[in-house]
Amino acid sequence: MTDLATVLIVDDEKHTRDGLRLSLEDDFDCYVAGNAVEAMEHLKNDQIDVMLTDLRLGEDDGMKLLEQALALPKPPVCIMMTAYGSVDTAVEAMRRGAYHFVTKPLNLDEVELLVKRALRSRHLEHENKALKQQVEQKFSIEGILGKADALKPILETIQQVAPTRATVLIEGESGTGKELVARAVHNLSGRPKAKIVTVHCAALSAQILESELFGHEKGSFTGAQERRIGRFELADGGTLFLDEIGEIDAATQVKLLRALGEQTIERVGGSKPIKVDVRVVAATNKDLAKMVEEGKFREDLYWRLRVVTIHMPPLRTRKGDIPVLADHFLKELSAANGKAFKALGEDALPQLMNYDWPGNVRELRAAIEHGVVMSNSGRIMAKHLPAYLSQPGGLGWRVPATLGGKSAPSDEATNKAPLDIHQAEKHLILEALERSGNNRSEAAELLNMSRRSLQRKLKEMGMVRKHRPRTKAPK
Ligand SMILES: Nc1ncnc2c1ncn2[C@@H]1O[C@H](COP(=O)(O)OP(=O)(O)OP(=O)(O)O)[C@@H](O)[C@H]1O
Numbered sequence: 001m002t003d004l005a006t007v008l009i010v011d012d013e014k015h016t017r018d019g020l021r022l023s024l025e026d027d028f029d030c031y032v033a034g035n036a037v038e039a040m041e042h043l044k045n046d047q048i049d050v051m052l053t054d055l056r057l058g059e060d061d062g063m064k065l066l067e068q069a070l071a072l073p074k075p076p077v078c079i080m081m082t083a084y085g086s087v088d089t090a091v092e093a094m095r096r097g098a099y100h101f102v103t104k105p106l107n108l109d110e111v112e113l114l115v116k117r118a119l120r121s122r123h124l125e126h127e128n129k130a131l132k133q134q135v136e137q138k139f140s141i142e143g144i145l146g147k148a149d150a151l152k153p154i155l156e157t158i159q160q161v162a163p164t165r166a167t168v169l170i171e172g173e174s175g176t177g178k179e180l181v182a183r184a185v186h187n188l189s190g191r192p193k194a195k196i197v198t199v200h201c202a203a204l205s206a207q208i209l210e211s212e213l214f215g216h217e218k219g220s221f222t223g224a225q226e227r228r229i230g231r232f233e234l235a236d237g238g239t240l241f242l243d244e245i246g247e248i249d250a251a252t253q254v255k256l257l258r259a260l261g262e263q264t265i266e267r268v269g270g271s272k273p274i275k276v277d278v279r280v281v282a283a284t285n286k287d288l289a290k291m292v293e294e295g296k297f298r299e300d301l302y303w304r305l306r307v308v309t310i311h312m313p314p315l316r317t318r319k320g321d322i323p324v325l326a327d328h329f330l331k332e333l334s335a336a337n338g339k340a341f342k343a344l345g346e347d348a349l350p351q352l353m354n355y356d357w358p359g360n361v362r363e364l365r366a367a368i369e370h371g372v373v374m375s376n377s378g379r380i381m382a383k384h385l386p387a388y389l390s391q392p393g394g395l396g397w398r399v400p401a402t403l404g405g406k407s408a409p410s411d412e413a414t415n416k417a418p419l420d421i422h423q424a425e426k427h428l429i430l431e432a433l434e435r436s437g438n439n440r441s442e443a444a445e446l447l448n449m450s451r452r453s454l455q456r457k458l459k460e461m462g463m464v465r466k467h468r469p470r471t472k473a474p475k
């Protein structure tokens with residue numbers, strides 16, 4: 001067995017057959033045939049990848065051979081050869097399914113290039129077919145779609161834990177779907193007065209967070225002119241979703257621990273304990289265990305929160321989900337943009353599969369949206385997707401090996417530098433800022449995150465206002 005692709009050369013003139021064979025045999029496994037019968041023999045027995053055939057084969061008709069070849073269970077890619085002046089027939093052959101044609105006298109370099117292109121197209125077509133089959137075997141609950149085996153146990157855990165009162169901690173990188181999971185846990189909880197109340201812990205200062213969670217009595221601090229009901233009370237009978245739980249300050253951690261343990265809260269400035277019936281779901285993209293080790297997060301609270309932990313794996317470790325998600329976003333975003341894309345073009349999916357997605361599902365969604373917006377033809381091809389996806393190894397998202405820190409060779413099958421998530425996120429944010437002309441609201445929208453989260457990330461990255469000065473004076 002050889003790994004070379006197979007090419008069948010069909011021509012009734014011996015010198016053409018020999019010339020082509022000589023020029024192609026270094027790169028391909030070549031077979032030759034002088035007529036249609038011999039050609040069909042090879043096609044049936046030799047797993048031919050590309051057939052190069054003259055349109056006129058003495059007594060035989062190249063067009064008929066084309067049709068017979070294409071009717072085979074595993075048809076080859078067909079390239080037609082035609083005399084100068086009979087291009088019309090060649091075009092007709094393409095209409096019937098030929099890949100392309102070349103005119104005689106032959107330019108052998110051109111033929112070789114065309115054969116290579118034909119093989120690449122056939123490869124993509126096969127890959128695409130396989131990926132499309134994956135889409136058909138998707139599974140989903142509550143809008144969480146997936147195919148890869150990694151997601152299945154997660155969906156099962158959600159179903160199992162949702163109807164209970166257990167506190168759930170959802171961990172995972174940014175954009176992996178933590179909020180979606182939190183909502184699923186709530187929606188499937190079957191709690192009678194169910195509502196879900198969200199608190200973005202990172203966005204609020206310590207004092208505001210405390211009064212946001214537990215409420216305050218009138219006059220309890222300067223500015224507290226009215227009594228205020230906190231989110232715990234608002235969520236009574238339902239779910240409280242504490243997003244970015246790793247960000248809460250030490251004092252609020254203590255209060256939260258008490259609220260979780262005793263199911264009672266006290267408003268700021270109040271003295272009366274208030275009974276609440278709240279199911280808590282928390283999410284974080286931080287390594288909470290490490291924060292506990294470093295003394296930045298209370299260990300007792302950590303254990304209280306993680307009665308059930310759901311870890312959302314990064315998209316790069318469950319690439320089998322990409323076709324399903326891409327298909328879903330394509331339909332959703334086409335409808336939203338008033339376009340009618342039904343499927344991705346054949347070179348687009350392989351492109352998506354080859355990329356590492358540091359921004360996870362959120363980044364994939366943004367890439368598909370880019371494609372939907374950029375394509376005016378009937379299909380979204382690789383060229384309509386963001387350019388950085390096609391750079392070798394997703395160049396835009398990788399740190400050079402010298403900056404990669406301690407690299408774990410076993411971690412990566414390739415010899416690429418290890419992926420640095422923060423670096424990658426920074427690139428993503430920079431690109432969004434660039435595309436939006438440094439408009440943060442627009443950039444946040446492109447990134448499918450709130451403007452507040454974007455602000456916070458910019459702050460974390462030390463990118464606040466140092467990067468590209470704003471034109472408007474800050475308020
Ligand atoms: N499995 C999935 N199926 C369908 N859509 C998904 C899936 N995972 C994520 N998404 C979509 O990707 C986007 C990001 O998801 P989400 O906001 O839940 O991420 P996150 O983990 O909370 O991110 P962050 O840490 O940045 O807040 C959303 O538009 C969400 O609907």
Ligand SMILES: [Mg+2]
Pocket residue numbers: 178179243
């Ligand atoms: Mg989130």
